Amino acid sequence: MMGWLxxxxxxxxxxxxxxxxxxxxxxxxxxxxxxxxxRLDEVPLLALDLETTGLDPSGDRILSIGFVPVDGREIRLxxxxxxxxxSELEVGQSATIHGITDxxxxxxxxxxxxxxxxxEALRGRALLAHYARVExxxxxxxxxxxxxxxxxxxxxxxxxxxxxxxxxxxxxxPRGHLRLWSLRDRFRLPRYKAHNALTDALSCAELYLALTDxxxxxxxxxxxxx
Amino acid sequence: MVGMDIEVSEVVDFLxxxxxxxxxxxxxxxxxxxxxxxxYFRRGSIIxxxxxxxxxxxxxxxGAVDIVDGDGLLIDRNATGDTFGTLTLMREQPAPYRASAxxxxxxxxxxxxxxxRLFEEHRVVADHFAPRQRGRLRRATEQMQEASSPILRLSAxxxxxxxxxxxAPTVSIREAAKVMTQHRISALLLTDGELLRGIVTDxxxxxxxxxxxxxxxxxxxxxxxxxxxxxxxxxxxxxLLMVMTGRGVHHLPVVVGERVVGLVSAGDLMRLETSxxxxxxxxxxxxxxxxxxxxxxxxxxKLASQLLAQGAEADDVSAVLTAVxxxxxxxxIELALVELGPAPAPWCWVALGSQARRELALxxxxxxxxxVADDAPALDWHLALAERVVAGLAECGYPRCAxxxxxxxxxxxxxxxxxxxxxxxxxxxxxAILHSQIFFDMRAVAGEASLHVELRDVVVPMxxxxxxxxxxxxxxxxxxxxxxxxxxxxxxxxxxDHKDQLDIKAGGLHAVIEAVRAMALAAGxxxxxxxxxxxxxxxxxxxxxxxxxxxxxxxxxxxxxRIRNHVEHTLRGERPxxxxxxxxxxxxxxxxxxxxFGVIRRAQRGLEYQFQTHLMN
Numbered sequence: 001m002m003g004w005l006x007x008x009x010x011x012x013x014x015x016x017x018x019x020x021x022x023x024x025x026x027x028x029x030x031x032x033x034x035x036x037x038x039r040l041d042e043v044p045l046l047a048l049d050l051e052t053t054g055l056d057p058s059g060d061r062i063l064s065i066g067f068v069p070v071d072g073r074e075i076r077l078x079x080x081x082x083x084x085x086x087s088e089l090e091v092g093q094s095a096t097i098h099g100i101t102d103x104x105x106x107x108x109x110x111x112x113x114x115x116x117x118x119x120e121a122l123r124g125r126a127l128l129a130h131y132a133r134v135e136x137x138x139x140x141x142x143x144x145x146x147x148x149x150x151x152x153x154x155x156x157x158x159x160x161x162x163x164x165x166x167x168x169x170x171x172x173x174p175r176g177h178l179r180l181w182s183l184r185d186r187f188r189l190p191r192y193k194a195h196n197a198l199t200d201a202l203s204c205a206e207l208y209l210a211l212t213d214x215x216x217x218x219x220x221x222x223x224x225x226x
Numbered sequence: 227m228v229g230m231d232i233e234v235s236e237v238v239d240f241l242x243x244x245x246x247x248x249x250x251x252x253x254x255x256x257x258x259x260x261x262x263x264x265x266y267f268r269r270g271s272i273i274x275x276x277x278x279x280x281x282x283x284x285x286x287x288x289g290a291v292d293i294v295d296g297d298g299l300l301i302d303r304n305a306t307g308d309t310f311g312t313l314t315l316m317r318e319q320p321a322p323y324r325a326s327a328x329x330x331x332x333x334x335x336x337x338x339x340x341x342x343r344l345f346e347e348h349r350v351v352a353d354h355f356a357p358r359q360r361g362r363l364r365r366a367t368e369q370m371q372e373a374s375s376p377i378l379r380l381s382a383x384x385x386x387x388x389x390x391x392x393x394a395p396t397v398s399i400r401e402a403a404k405v406m407t408q409h410r411i412s413a414l415l416l417t418d419g420e421l422l423r424g425i426v427t428d429x430x431x432x433x434x435x436x437x438x439x440x441x442x443x444x445x446x447x448x449x450x451x452x453x454x455x456x457x458x459x460x461x462x463x464x465x466l467l468m469v470m471t472g473r474g475v476h477h478l479p480v481v482v483g484e485r486v487v488g489l490v491s492a493g494d495l496m497r498l499e500t501s502x503x504x505x506x507x508x509x510x511x512x513x514x515x516x517x518x519x520x521x522x523x524x525x526x527x528k529l530a531s532q533l534l535a536q537g538a539e540a541d542d543v544s545a546v547l548t549a550v551x552x553x554x555x556x557x558x559i560e561l562a563l564v565e566l567g568p569a570p571a572p573w574c575w576v577a578l579g580s581q582a583r584r585e586l587a588l589x590x591x592x593x594x595x596x597x598v599a600d601d602a603p604a605l606d607w608h609l610a611l612a613e614r615v616v617a618g619l620a621e622c623g624y625p626r627c628a629x630x631x632x633x634x635x636x637x638x639x640x641x642x643x644x645x646x647x648x649x650x651x652x653x654x655x656x657x658a659i660l661h662s663q664i665f666f667d668m669r670a671v672a673g674e675a676s677l678h679v680e681l682r683d684v685v686v687p688m689x690x691x692x693x694x695x696x697x698x699x700x701x702x703x704x705x706x707x708x709x710x711x712x713x714x715x716x717x718x719x720x721x722x723d724h725k726d727q728l729d730i731k732a733g734g735l736h737a738v739i740e741a742v743r744a745m746a747l748a749a750g751x752x753x754x755x756x757x758x759x760x761x762x763x764x765x766x767x768x769x770x771x772x773x774x775x776x777x778x779x780x781x782x783x784x785x786x787x788r789i790r791n792h793v794e795h796t797l798r799g800e801r802p803x804x805x806x807x808x809x810x811x812x813x814x815x816x817x818x819x820x821x822x823f824g825v826i827r828r829a830q831r832g833l834e835y836q837f838q839t840h841l842m843n
Contacts, residue, residue, distance in 0.1 A: 068234070073265055073266070074263040074264070074265055074335075075263055075264035075265070076263055077234050077237060077259050077260055077261075077262045077263060077264065078260040078261060078262075080234045080260075082233075187330050188288060188289065188329065188330055189288055189332055190240075190287055190288040190306075190332065192236045196235075198234060198235075199235070199236050202234060202236060202237075202264075205264070206264060206266060206332055209264075209265070209266035209332075210266050210268075210330060210332075213266060213268045214268065
């Protein structure tokens with residue numbers, strides 16, 4: 001109830017912008033988000049994926065960031081970026097999951113620089129991710145630590161779009177069917193062998209095009225996660 | 227930038243697996259990927275609308291796309307790795323087709339300007355995308371011929387080991403015989419300077435001098451063979467033997483223009499290794515019974531496979547198989563003649579169909595006929611000959627013709643043949659044409675070749691005037707519609723139907739053969755071979771150089787695939803058929819076949835236009 005009183009993401013952004021100290025987060029927040037009334041054909045998004053050492057934003061850290069812009073119905077590969085985050089800490093056992101070794105990370109950029117580049121790319125765009133909570137929470141925690149301010153986002157989450165779609169077609173959603181790769185299979189999107197942040201961001205972007213088309217979504221308002 | 231990777235490896239790796247991008251350096255692929263966008267099209271949605279402008283190259287990442295023309299005809303069905311949109315890009319004209327997703331489809335799109343640059347900078351890209359490119363099928367055929375074939379390529383000149391021994395035609399017979407003895411040669415060339423005037427052989431000295439008691443002091447020109455049969459230096463070894471058997475000679479002067487450069491004897495050919503086709507052909511002539519001939523003929527598939535392995539073209543292999551069939555026929559006739567005694571009237575044994583065109587493959591039926599001189603009182607003797615040869619050929623592995631196009635049925639006097647052709651030509655019923663087509667490919671194999679020449683000289687002009695007949699012939703040729711291409715291991719027919727196997731004879735080879743035959747008969751071209759007919763049509767200006775070249779290339783490419791398929795079947799002990807599983811073809815072969823089908827369709831469109839076949843039913 002009272003949902004109509006809830007602030008739009010852009011209203012939240014404007015409020016956060018007023019409070020934010022000067023810096024990369026403020027610069028990001030200074031650019032308006034796409035309007036919720038915009039047709040999806042025109043909405044700019046940034047498909048984003050983070051590889052992290054674990055799932056706890058307060059304890060775990062970001063290892064790599066991959067993103068690729070989506071302009072309306074087109075994924076722009078030219079804007080794709082894959083950033084490895086350099087760190088003094090060792091990767092430890094998580095290397096077995098994401099395949100990023102300490103050697104690889106030693107060639108990376110400092111977290112601060114990776115965040116600056118990511119916020120730059122996100123300006124004026126909706127954040128598109130699969131189970132976006134990981135991306136939003138890790139970015140918020142990292143920005144707070146590095147810049148003393150938290151960004152806010154307009155989020156489009158392919159996991160929730162996938163759930164909506166599966167609810168149309170199935171009574172109960174079998175376990176595992178909402179995973180990025182399972183959903184892609186259902187749309188017969190190609191199987192990608194690599195598992196890195198950029199590939200996953202691209203995978204998510206492709207899935208977004210398929211899901212919004214299949215669901216017949218017209219505006220950002222129908223697609224964004226509240 | 228350190229730590230920053232802008233290579234979208236999934237896309238770059240994908241490009242690296244798709245021709246022609248697979249031939250480009252990785253740096254170029256990385257740049258291409260950065261220029262690309264990805265789009266998703268739901269099943270049933272239109273990607274490029276008919277008549278729309280298009281400014282991108284589309285590469286299918288997943289899914290499937292149909293290309294359909296303005297009349298709703300399926301032009302192409304594309305799957306992962308296939309491209310479309312180039313035609314509109316390169317000609318900068320509205321799309322003459324509609325591209326629509328028949329499955330949920332993900333495409334990579336490259337901006338037109340970047341594609342044009344790629345096209346201009348990389349030969350492989352230009353080769354791949356040039357809509358029709360002279361020589362592309364030719365190169366594809368050459369690529370299939372893994373190595374060059376020393377044995378098959380062996381030419382007349384390779385067999386010439388020394389300068390020819392010559393004498394002037396004015397020397398005496400005795401002097402000539404002395405030269406031959408001195409040089410231990412069985413034939414002497416008589417020349418004026420380097421110009422060939424005649425030839426004399428050991429056999430001539432026996433039959434024309436000793437037996438007749440001629441004066442040995444007379445000039446050799448009185449007993450020499452004037453205007454002997456000659457060959458060019460490029461004539462291949464097995465062809466030499468065919469000329470020798472066909473013309474009944476054992477020595478062939480090799481000439482360049484009118485200049486004699488050497489002499490090849492049957493003995494030279496016999497000394498070649500047993501794997502040479504000439505050896506096999508020669509061996510048949512030495513057999514004294516049907517079983518012996520059958521035994522030699524049974525070595526032909528093995529020989530064909532060796533030739534293919536050595537890089538032979540379909541033309542070469544078919545020529546060898548034809549030579550084997552000719553030799554078997556000739557030897558069977560010789561053996562029958564021993565039993566039957568002299569013929570009561572002259573006759574000519576003619577091959578029909580593929581053997582007549584020298585395009586024999588493995589497992590072909592026997593197709594032949596006999597032309598008997600008009601003064602023959604009865605045909606009993608000739609029919610008896612036919613029966614024996616038919617039975618003999620069957621024993622040699624040439625199945626009796628299901629349509630009974632065999633001399634045992636088709637043994638007619640010359641006059642009767644003329645009437646028969648007249649009937650076929652004047653009352654063309656489609657059923658009759660179906661069966662009579664094969665008789666328009668006719669070649670003399672044994673007996674009085676002049677009978678065949680006389681028949682041909684009547685039939686060719688008659689056929690040329692028979693508009694209705696030619697129209698029917700063209701309509702039938704056009705009906706053999708080649709598939710449009712391949713899609714995920716299936717053959718895609720024009721109707722959109724998928725088939726498991728490609729019938730390379732019905733939809734490919736015969737479409738060319740029949741189209742070319744119709745055009746050749748209409749133009750009065752007398753040659754029977756498809757390649758020679760194409761050349762004949764080109765010389766007469768009936769088809770352009772470009773069309774002649776592409777038609778010939780398409781024909782050679784399809785014929786090679788077919789004969790390879792035949793040989794593989796035969797070596798596995800199976801009966802050769804004309805069906806090819808698309809999965810057994812390489813992606814390149816599938817692409818080239820699709821191109822060959824396109825060439826055939828264009829020829830058919832030309833035929834439709836020329837003969838207005840839509841007016842026939």
